[in-house]
């Protein structure tokens with residue numbers, strides 16, 4: 001028998017530690033989605049009205065550069081959340097999100113989840129804590145990549 | 161007039177270690193825009209066989225010397241993967257086939273893969289850091305057939321066209337290793353991972369309680385990776401890292417390669433991360 005949406009959500013590492021009631025709260029705003037490789041989840045400038053939790057596959061975060069196409073600046077792997085624009089005003093995507101392999105994801109209606117979080121701040125805090133931890137990991141990864149440690153040898157190497 | 165007798169130069173071990181043997185460049189393979197794998201065969205008496213993780217001092221005659229890890233062992237030939245970043249490495253990469261290179265060594269400690277039977281081994285390499293790990297991975301693949309633990313290889317590079325040894329990565333995958341690659345950023349069409357090597361660790365299958373890790377790359381990357389592995393429950397003593405410092409003599413004589421109490425040409429480059437090395441890497445050198 002296929003898993004219920006609540007079971008799928010409970011199995012996601014990012015939401016680990018939420019109690020059964022909280023998982024049901026999230027499930028009430030969620031649906032299961034499947035995307036083919038190459039399909040766009042969202043595009044730059046569009047309304048960030050859903051949060052995607054990747055159950056399998058990979059989503060590339062792209063930025064379109066005129067004359068060069070969609071440069072890939074980050075990727076979201078199994079177990080991770082795609083973007084955070086749905087969490088903060090003005091709720092607008094800053095990048096494109098594209099499935100680069102067949103993707104199975106839980107799509108959460110952002111307005112629905114935000115309303116539940118505001119109605120129950122303790123739940124909201126526990127939720128934001130989990131998303132903020134992912135955000136921190138991506139931010140640190142980005143900061144370290146800015147160093148260009150594999151670059152010309154001036155950063156990161158101790159010889160010289 | 162009779163010439164005064166000069167005592168013959170003694171071939172002491174120290175003198176031998178400081179005198180380059182001549183090797184001939186018999187093959188050059190372009191790995192990336194600035195990185196080449198050079199195959200050398202001995203002209204003089206071959207040097208002792210190197211172990212994976214050890215390095216040679218390579219001389220570009222008339223230019224200078226640089227420490228370069230052994231990236232392939234096909235006795236008596238030996239491979240070195242060189243990234244052209246300065247005078248010596250540029251000269252080595254630009255040498256014509258048939259040209260002569262000076263080789264000293266092998267120097268330093270090695271990955272000691274023979275001690276890892278039964279462990280889940282996670283190999284993590286960034287950039288040119290895959291070069292000293294290549295022969296270690298080959299040894300660990302051979303071990304896989306012998307019913308050892310799981311092997312995972314995670315490599316990071318600046319961009320897809322900077323990934324080293326793509327054919328090897330496929331071969332290692334086919335041989336059963338879990339191989340993942342990630343880049344700092346990528347052109348359109350790239351379907352692989354983008355991000356720091358640590359972002360792939362969650363997807364790597366290993367049991368922290370019986371895991372060992374071999375890590376090589378820029379020192380900043382080594383620190384971040386080692387910390388992430390410890391966070392995942394891997395014992396710091398089970399993490400081996402390969403460290404770089406400026407090498408001159410290669411034989412523990414000059415002190416150029418000092419890291420605290422360690423001389424990395426002798427006590428390294430491969431050292432256990434746990435204990436004093438973790439502390440030394442936190443110290444701010446000037």
Ligand SMILES: Cc1cc2nc3c(=O)[nH]c(=O)nc-3n(C[C@H](O)[C@H](O)[C@H](O)COP(=O)(O)OP(=O)(O)OC[C@H]3O[C@@H](n4cnc5c(N)ncnc54)[C@H](O)[C@@H]3O)c2cc1C
Pocket residue numbers: 152153154159160215224225226227228229230240241242243244245246247248249250288291292403404405406407429
């Ligand atoms: C144990 C060990 C193993 C190594 N293995 C390999 C290997 O397998 N392959 C490989 O390609 N390299 C390897 N290296 C690194 C290599 O030895 C060094 O990059 C070496 O310095 C190259 O010599 P060079 O004369 O070509 O360049 P150098 O002139 O020494 O320049 C090297 C780098 O330092 C920078 N640099 C030089 N001078 C300065 C300065 N004054 N201020 C700031 N930056 C400076 C340069 O821009 C360049 O990026 C290894 C090093 C060690 C210690």
Ligand code: FES
Pocket residue numbers: 406407408409410411412413414415416417418423424425426
């Ligand atoms: S390089 Fe001379 S002591 Fe290490």
